Amino acid sequence: MLQVKNLQAQAEGKEILRGINLEVSAGEVHAIMGPNGSGKSTLARVLAGHPEYEVTGGTVLFEGRDLLEMEPDERAREGVFMAFQYPVEIAGVNNAYFLKAALNAKRKHHGQQELDAVEFMALIRERAKALDIEQGMLNRAVNEGFSGGEKKRNEIFQMALLEPKLAILDETDSGLDIDALKIVSHGVNALRSPDRATIVVTHYQRLLNYIVPDYVHVLSAGRIVKSGGKELALELEQKGYGWIEAA
Amino acid sequence: MTQVAEKLHPWVSAAPPVAGPRWLQALRERGTARFRALGFPTVRDEEWRFTNVSPISNGDFRPAGPSPVTLNRLAQFIYGDAAHRLVVVNGRFSPELSRLDGLPQTVRAGSLAGVLHGGQQEDSDLAQEHLGALADVDDRAFAALNTAHLDDGAYVFIADGAVVEDPLQILFVSSPDAGSGAPVSHPRLLVVAGENSQARMVETYVGTGGSYFTNGVTEVVVGEGAVLDHYKVQQESLAAFHIASMHVRAARSSTFSSHSFSLGGKLVRNDAIATLDGQGAEVTLNGLYLADGERLVDNHTTIDHAQPHCPSHEIYKGILGGTARAVFNGKIIVRQDAQKTDAKQTNRALLLTDGALINTKPQLEIFADDVKCTHGAAIGQLDEDALFYLRARGLTQAEARDMLIHAFAGEIIHRVKVEPLRLAIETELYAQLARDLAEIDAA
Ligand SMILES: Nc1ncnc2c1ncn2[C@@H]1O[C@H](COP(=O)(O)OP(=O)(O)OP(=O)(O)O)[C@@H](O)[C@H]1O
Ligand SMILES: [Mg+2]
Numbered sequence: 001m002l003q004v005k006n007l008q009a010q011a012e013g014k015e016i017l018r019g020i021n022l023e024v025s026a027g028e029v030h031a032i033m034g035p036n037g038s039g040k041s042t043l044a045r046v047l048a049g050h051p052e053y054e055v056t057g058g059t060v061l062f063e064g065r066d067l068l069e070m071e072p073d074e075r076a077r078e079g080v081f082m083a084f085q086y087p088v089e090i091a092g093v094n095n096a097y098f099l100k101a102a103l104n105a106k107r108k109h110h111g112q113q114e115l116d117a118v119e120f121m122a123l124i125r126e127r128a129k130a131l132d133i134e135q136g137m138l139n140r141a142v143n144e145g146f147s148g149g150e151k152k153r154n155e156i157f158q159m160a161l162l163e164p165k166l167a168i169l170d171e172t173d174s175g176l177d178i179d180a181l182k183i184v185s186h187g188v189n190a191l192r193s194p195d196r197a198t199i200v201v202t203h204y205q206r207l208l209n210y211i212v213p214d215y216v217h218v219l220s221a222g223r224i225v226k227s228g229g230k231e232l233a234l235e236l237e238q239k240g241y242g243w244i245e246a247a
Numbered sequence: 248m249t250q251v252a253e254k255l256h257p258w259v260s261a262a263p264p265v266a267g268p269r270w271l272q273a274l275r276e277r278g279t280a281r282f283r284a285l286g287f288p289t290v291r292d293e294e295w296r297f298t299n300v301s302p303i304s305n306g307d308f309r310p311a312g313p314s315p316v317t318l319n320r321l322a323q324f325i326y327g328d329a330a331h332r333l334v335v336v337n338g339r340f341s342p343e344l345s346r347l348d349g350l351p352q353t354v355r356a357g358s359l360a361g362v363l364h365g366g367q368q369e370d371s372d373l374a375q376e377h378l379g380a381l382a383d384v385d386d387r388a389f390a391a392l393n394t395a396h397l398d399d400g401a402y403v404f405i406a407d408g409a410v411v412e413d414p415l416q417i418l419f420v421s422s423p424d425a426g427s428g429a430p431v432s433h434p435r436l437l438v439v440a441g442e443n444s445q446a447r448m449v450e451t452y453v454g455t456g457g458s459y460f461t462n463g464v465t466e467v468v469v470g471e472g473a474v475l476d477h478y479k480v481q482q483e484s485l486a487a488f489h490i491a492s493m494h495v496r497a498a499r500s501s502t503f504s505s506h507s508f509s510l511g512g513k514l515v516r517n518d519a520i521a522t523l524d525g526q527g528a529e530v531t532l533n534g535l536y537l538a539d540g541e542r543l544v545d546n547h548t549t550i551d552h553a554q555p556h557c558p559s560h561e562i563y564k565g566i567l568g569g570t571a572r573a574v575f576n577g578k579i580i581v582r583q584d585a586q587k588t589d590a591k592q593t594n595r596a597l598l599l600t601d602g603a604l605i606n607t608k609p610q611l612e613i614f615a616d617d618v619k620c621t622h623g624a625a626i627g628q629l630d631e632d633a634l635f636y637l638r639a640r641g642l643t644q645a646e647a648r649d650m651l652i653h654a655f656a657g658e659i660i661h662r663v664k665v666e667p668l669r670l671a672i673e674t675e676l677y678a679q680l681a682r683d684l685a686e687i688d689a690a
Pocket of ligand 2 (some may be wrong): 041
């Protein structure tokens with residue numbers, strides 16, 4: 001589904017990604033771990049098409065197509081979804097209104113009929129319940145005044161609505177209490193299927209108890225320096241990153 | 248000096264058709280004298296630093312004559328077939344276009360000239376008491392010029408305790424007349440809201456095309472405990488000059504709320520001056536303006552806290568495109584006696600193009616020590632992070648941009664409590680924005 005080859009990227013003249021290689025097949029869950037500042041968010045943002053980053057080398061294929069050639073919104077409509085590490089507050093844009101626009105943009109792109117207000121409300125009511133999103137959150141401005149946990153749940157709620165093929169979750173677990181973590185993990189797992197894939201960026205093993213990865217990668221200074229199975233996450237939890245970086 | 252006097256002469260030479268009572272003549276004479284002394288402001292004048300009115304002072308203007316405008320022509324400017332409306336064309340009250348028969352008996356409204364040259368004693372007494380009491384002609388040249396011509400326009404007198412359900416629309420129309428050269432009119436509006444009265448009014452300035460100059464003055468007296476919800480919609484023709492000042496005095500425990508929408512005009516200056524003149528008075532002055540092309544929109548506000556325990560609220564927002572210029576100057580005065588003042592001011596402008604420019608400054612003059620005054624300004628382009636967030640969810644660059652711009656304007660528009668008015672403003676603003684954005688995309 002996703003093939004990243006020797007990907008290099010920079011921002012403000014600073015080299016951040018220094019040759020990432022990563023292959024994600026449909027049905028898989030990949031965890032990306034690594035110390036602060038190693039480039040995890042940058043990788044996620046480059047895949048989503050953030051204009052702040054300049055790709056200076058390498059290729060990314062998504063379902064065989066050149067992902068880097070696509071505008072960020074086209075990537076989204078094609079099924080790439082990034083849950084933001086820091087979701088943006090958007091004053092004055094009603095959350096439900098925004099979600100409807102996003103969902104209908106995608107449906108239109110795929111030649112499906114757009115949902116009317118009634119159909120849409122029915123759909124979000126059903127999805128909201130599963131993620132413990134109250135009606136109040138839907139009627140407020142996007143992320144505005146949301147608590148940290150509410151913002152993260154709102155990201156997963158958007159994912160549940162948009163049903164992406166490839167979901168990239170950037171530290172969606174940070175700042176969540178154990179109940180919220182379970183709700184979020186449940187949301188992610190509900191979407192798991194043989195034709196979808198997930199990349200979870202996290203610092204903590206505890207998320208991986210709920211969203212069990214097929215592969216774990218360690219990112220350090222802009223490169224993947226070690227890959228392994230889910231037991232690698234446990235090892236990192238015990239030993240930290242020092243032993244890998246030193247090696 | 249003689250040269251200046253000669254230049255000013257044509258502006259004040261034409262005497263009003265009917266002289267009227269002595270006090271009125273005296274008021275006009277004072278306006279004339281002050282205008283002659285002040286002359287038109289120049290950019291050397293601090294209050295007019297960024298707004299050059301030489302296209303007006305050097306322009307070829309003459310007093311506007313009657314114009315046969317039809318109700319049909321005005322339909323687009325009448326909100327939801329306004330139940331009560333008062334129409335003034337080229338500075339003259341129009342009984343045919345107005346609809347005042349449905350007004351409750353507690354509201355008297357109509358032609359200002361009617362009151363000045365006859366009418367009920369009670370009404371002429373009110374006019375004599377309040378006309379010119381708020382609109383300061385000492386320092387304000389345009390208000391002085393308006394006062395020099397004071398004759399017609401509109402009055403609205405609301406009785407003590409009256410509760411007026413339906414909004415009253417006061418429509419000032421500029422329409423081409425038989426003469427050549429650009430017409431100028433000096434409409435005047437006097438509103439006196441009695442104690443504990445409640446009403447809602449919409450003051451609209453429109454044009455049916457061409458170049459002209461509207462020089463308006465509005466005086467609003469808000470009685471004790473009264474609640475007045477006021478809207479101003481400036482939708483002049485795009486070649487028009489609009490200079491207007493609104494002077495408000497809010498008495499003890501009254502609430503005055505005003506929303507100003509500036510959507511038209513080529514050179515626009517709105518002054519809003521509100522004095523909180525009794526304990527517990529509350530004033531809101533909000534505004535939204537659109538400046539595109541080569542237009543200039545200048546908003547000057549003054550909120551004068553003269554008494555203790557008064558809150559005031561102010562949010563001004565502007566959207567600028569093309570090579571438009573905007574000016575926002577928000578003055579807040581807190582007098583020595585005005586302890587426990589709580590004044591908030593926010594000023595935001597969205598620049599859609601590199602060529603657009605705004606000059607802005609807050610001006611706080613605080614003479615009391617136990618007060619809360621906050622002000623904030625934010626000028627800039629659309630937030631890149633917000634744009635990316637929306638695009639990352641599948642909205643195109645243009646859709647994301649439109650959504651953010653509508654949200655920006657919506658913060659003010661959503662506060663309009665008169666629904667047909669809100670819809671009309673939305674429609675007009677978004678249509679203009681769509682044209683501006685299409686132009687930007689094509690460039
Ligand atoms: N837009 C940017 N402009 C300049 N530098 C950036 C930008 N984005 C990231 N960086 C820098 O690149 C490096 C990697 O940042 P990134 O956010 O990708 O790290 P991370 O692995 O996600 O860290 P964390 O675990 O703290 O979230 C950091 O040194 C960061 O300061
Ligand atoms: Mg990060």
